[in-house]
Amino acid sequence: MLMSIIRSFSLVLSILLQNGYAPDFPAGIFTEKEARKIEKKSNDIEGRIKVYREASERMLKTLRQAVSRKESQAVPGILSIWKTLLTESLKDIENNLERKEKKSKPLIKYEIQIRKALKEVQDFKIRAPVDQQDVFNNTIDLAADVRSKMVEILFNPGQLE
Numbered sequence: 622m623l624m625s626i627i628r629s630f631s632l633v634l635s636i637l638l639q640n641g642y643a644p645d646f647p648a649g650i651f652t653e654k655e656a657r658k659i660e661k662k663s664n665d666i667e668g669r670i671k672v673y674r675e676a677s678e679r680m681l682k683t684l685r686q687a688v689s690r691k692e693s694q695a696v697p698g699i700l701s702i703w704k705t706l707l708t709e710s711l712k713d714i715e716n717n718l719e720r721k722e723k724k725s726k727p728l729i730k731y732e733i734q735i736r737k738a739l740k741e742v743q744d745f746k747i748r749a750p751v752d753q754q755d756v757f758n759n760t761i762d763l764a765a766d767v768r769s770k771m772v773e774i775l776f777n778p779g780q781l782e
Contacts, residue, residue: 646709650702651676666717670727673710674734680706681738688745696745696753700760707735707767714774724775732771739764 651659655672662668680703687695710731718725739761746757 647705650706650709652679655679666714667725667727669713670710670718670725670731673706673713674727674731676706677703677731677734677738681741684745685741688748693750693753696749697756700742700756704760704763707764711767711770714771718774720774728771728775732768732775735764735768735771739768 651672655676658672658675659669662672680699684696684699684703687693687699714728718728742757742761742764746754746761749757
């Protein structure tokens, strides 16, 4: 446990010192393996984007399992974690991805993953209890906004600086 905290702190500190912006990910967002990858990629935004996509895919898989097992009590927590990942990864991308004519392949793949996840989350919303509709709506809106900003970064790179 202590080693995990130390690793998380060192990751945040190294990113802060090297890039000028440290993503504010709460503990538990990433698996140990993902956290190690992010630490190794502290100077490589495209490498971190790949990890963000992997984490997003993992979260969607967890959501899919919770929905299929009818574990609706777990759904709001999973959606909250996914929203945090999307928000903080977008901040990292906006602050550290060089905007150039050549499109970032990892960002393209991450945007595609979010687009597909959005469709799936919208399908889950239909089956969700009434008391979770707001949580789903908020998550869908945020994910759509994040995706839209990624598309802007990819296709209008000069206008965002």
